[in-house]
Amino acid sequence: xxxxxxxxxxxxxxxxxxxxxxxxxxxxxxxxxxxxxxxxxxxxxxxxxxxxxxxxxxxxxxxxxxxxxxxxxxxxxxxxxxxxxxxxxxxxxxxxxxxxxxxxxxxxxxxxxxxxxxxxxxxxxxxxxxxxxxxxxxxxxxxxxxxxxxxxxxxxxxxxxxxxxxxxxxxxxxxx
Amino acid sequence: xxxxxxxxxxxxxxxxxxxxxxxxxxxxxxxxxxxxxxxxxxxxxxxxxxxxxxxxxxxxxxxxxxxxxxxxxxxxxxxxxxxxxxxxxxxxxxxxxxxxxxxxxxxxxxxxxxxxxxxxxxxxxxxxxxxxxxxxxxxxxxxxxxxxxxxxxxxxxxxxxxxxxxxxxxxxxxxxxxxxxxxxxxxxxxxxxxxxxxxxxxxxxxxxxxxxxxxxxxxxxxxxxxxxxxxxxxxxxxxxxxxxxxxxxxxxxxxxxxxxxxxxxxxxxxxxxxxxxxxxxxxxxxxxxxxxxxxxxxxxxxxxxxxxxxxxxxxxxxxxxxxxxxxxxxxxxxxxxxxxxxxxxxxxxxxxxxxxxxxxxxxxxxxxxxxxxxxxxxxxxxxxxxxxxxxxxxxxxxxxxxxxxxxxxxxxxxxxxxxxxxxxxxxxxx
Numbered sequence: 001x002x003x004x005x006x007x008x009x010x011x012x013x014x015x016x017x018x019x020x021x022x023x024x025x026x027x028x029x030x031x032x033x034x035x036x037x038x039x040x041x042x043x044x045x046x047x048x049x050x051x052x053x054x055x056x057x058x059x060x061x062x063x064x065x066x067x068x069x070x071x072x073x074x075x076x077x078x079x080x081x082x083x084x085x086x087x088x089x090x091x092x093x094x095x096x097x098x099x100x101x102x103x104x105x106x107x108x109x110x111x112x113x114x115x116x117x118x119x120x121x122x123x124x125x126x127x128x129x130x131x132x133x134x135x136x137x138x139x140x141x142x143x144x145x146x147x148x149x150x151x152x153x154x155x156x157x158x159x160x161x162x163x164x165x166x167x168x169x170x171x172x173x174x175x176x
Numbered sequence: 177x178x179x180x181x182x183x184x185x186x187x188x189x190x191x192x193x194x195x196x197x198x199x200x201x202x203x204x205x206x207x208x209x210x211x212x213x214x215x216x217x218x219x220x221x222x223x224x225x226x227x228x229x230x231x232x233x234x235x236x237x238x239x240x241x242x243x244x245x246x247x248x249x250x251x252x253x254x255x256x257x258x259x260x261x262x263x264x265x266x267x268x269x270x271x272x273x274x275x276x277x278x279x280x281x282x283x284x285x286x287x288x289x290x291x292x293x294x295x296x297x298x299x300x301x302x303x304x305x306x307x308x309x310x311x312x313x314x315x316x317x318x319x320x321x322x323x324x325x326x327x328x329x330x331x332x333x334x335x336x337x338x339x340x341x342x343x344x345x346x347x348x349x350x351x352x353x354x355x356x357x358x359x360x361x362x363x364x365x366x367x368x369x370x371x372x373x374x375x376x377x378x379x380x381x382x383x384x385x386x387x388x389x390x391x392x393x394x395x396x397x398x399x400x401x402x403x404x405x406x407x408x409x410x411x412x413x414x415x416x417x418x419x420x421x422x423x424x425x426x427x428x429x430x431x432x433x434x435x436x437x438x439x440x441x442x443x444x445x446x447x448x449x450x451x452x453x454x455x456x457x458x459x460x461x462x463x464x465x466x467x468x469x470x471x472x473x474x475x476x477x478x479x480x481x482x483x484x485x486x487x488x489x490x491x492x493x494x495x496x497x498x499x500x501x502x503x504x505x506x507x508x509x510x511x512x513x514x515x516x517x518x519x520x521x522x523x524x525x526x527x528x529x530x531x532x533x534x535x536x537x538x539x540x541x542x543x544x545x546x547x548x549x550x551x552x553x554x555x556x557x558x559x560x561x562x563x564x565x566x567x568x569x570x571x572x573x574x575x576x577x578x579x580x581x582x583x584x585x586x587x588x589x590x591x592x593x594x595x596x597x598x599x600x601x602x603x604x605x606x
Contacts, residue, residue, distance in 0.1 A: 052523070
């Protein structure tokens with residue numbers, strides 16, 4: 001069976017049930033593909049065993065890029081391209097560059113972080129987000145299990161496990 | 177509830193052991209000895225004499241002692257009042273996360289009565305040597321040393337008496353500020369400990385009201401005390417940002433001190449219900465307000481640098497172009513901005529005691545340098561500097577402050593056990 005195509009979905013009404021279900025499913029050896037919820041669920045990263053996000057590293061690197069670009073830009077403009085004496089200062093009056101440098105650092109860190117987040121979570125404009133169940137935008141939590149990665153356990157066992165863990169319904173979903 | 181605050185010993189008190197007392201007193205004695213050696217070397221002519229530059233007065237060794245007294249009076253008063261301010265802030269904001277650590281900032285307030293006595297006594301001891309404006313000839317139009325600018329500001333110190341006589345308005349402000357600070361501290365303290373005995377939410381509600389009143393009073397008094405106690409040293413110069421600047425410096429130093437005490441108590445096995453999430457939030461406070469201090473410092477600097485008006489730039493010329501003080505301007509910025517900014521940036525650094533211990537200790541030293549740079553150039557000029565006297569006096573004040581705070585912590589329970597938000601604090605998770 002091909003990976004990332006056929007899924008079995010547990011639909012949950014309540015986030016507390018969901019959190020316990022995730023632990024139960026994981027301890028029984030089933031690998032969870034993803035959990036979708038209409039709002040952020042506190043502590044879900046821990047029970048899913050996710051490592052800490054590396055987004056802050058991206059933010060730092062984009063911030064540094066902003067700092068460097070801002071300094072180069074101002075230095076080029078003020079010292080090389082069009083030197084002007086302002087208030088009797090040097091052409092390259094470093095203290096006066098700091099507000100602009102700060103702003104560009106913040107701007108690039110923020111934009112870079114949003115961009116990286118969009119791309120890494122498949123929300124990019126050219127991406128095709130897959131909707132597992134339209135109700136995850138309203139009031140249902142969905143726990144998706146990839147059938148191919150858990151082939152050894154068997155579809156029926158997984159469905160039973162999800163039902164036992166408190167899922168209100170268990171559905172199948174396939175993508176082309 | 178299986179996981180709740182009831183699992184902990186909520187009546188636990190800090191045990192201020194004889195060994196700890198001894199080591200703090202040892203530091204105090206070492207500080208006193210260093211101070212004494214510093215005084216002796218200075219008396220033997222360690223300071224070079226630049227009579228003309230020091231404003232027409234000959235330099236005496238005791239001026240440096242007075243400047244040091246004043247630096248530490250202002251600095252430790254600030255840390256103490258920030259303790260009360262932080263405590264009041266938690267009530268005014270109805271914050272729940274901090275409930276487990278509330279007793280630590282509260283205990284800082286016990287330094288305030290001592291600080292009040294020290295500050296007023298020191299003012300009378302040092303007046304002419306620290307505060308140029310106390311000289312009566314500045315206000316005498318017939319005197320060759322008549323100073324029109326200071327004469328214009330005279331009423332702020334001497335009203336309603338004649339300018340150049342007794343600075344009654346200045347003294348009255350000092351007494352009123354300390355009086356109200358101590359009053360608010362005692363009020364909050366007694367409500368907090370009554371809550372321990374009787375329980376119920378009415379204490380929490382009363383403390384919210386008193387905290388809000390204190391914060392309103394503190395907003396005005398912290399700013400005016402900064403003008404009075406620090407900015408009036410450079411009498412001709414003024415900055416509209418100075419109140420914020422001193423407050424920011426006090427606040428970061430106070431937050432670092434709170435964090436250090438919390439980390440220290442946790443290592444000794446106290447405050448069991450306080451976990452790395454609370455420490456993380458304290459770390460965030462230190463990180464954020466270090467940047468806030470830098471923002472204020474830089475805003476003040478940039479406006480003066482860019483406008484380039486001589487009567488304003490003199491403040492930075494005296495510091496940045498002085499062979500005595502220019503290195504400390506950079507020490508100040510490195511310790512108070514670059515160090516906390518880069519070290520405390522990551523989440524892990526804010527959650528682990530070792531980083532916080534190093535950074536918070538260096539920040540407390542760094543903000544001492546900040547006050548050193550505010551006081552010494554205007555009082556001592558070329559005769560100042562960072563030497564044995566400075567180290568000794570800082571150790572004496574620091575260990576006395578630690579002694580007062582730890583004795584206060586030993587007297588009452590470390591956890592506000594009847595605080596309505598205690599359970600919320602226990603479940604704090606970030």
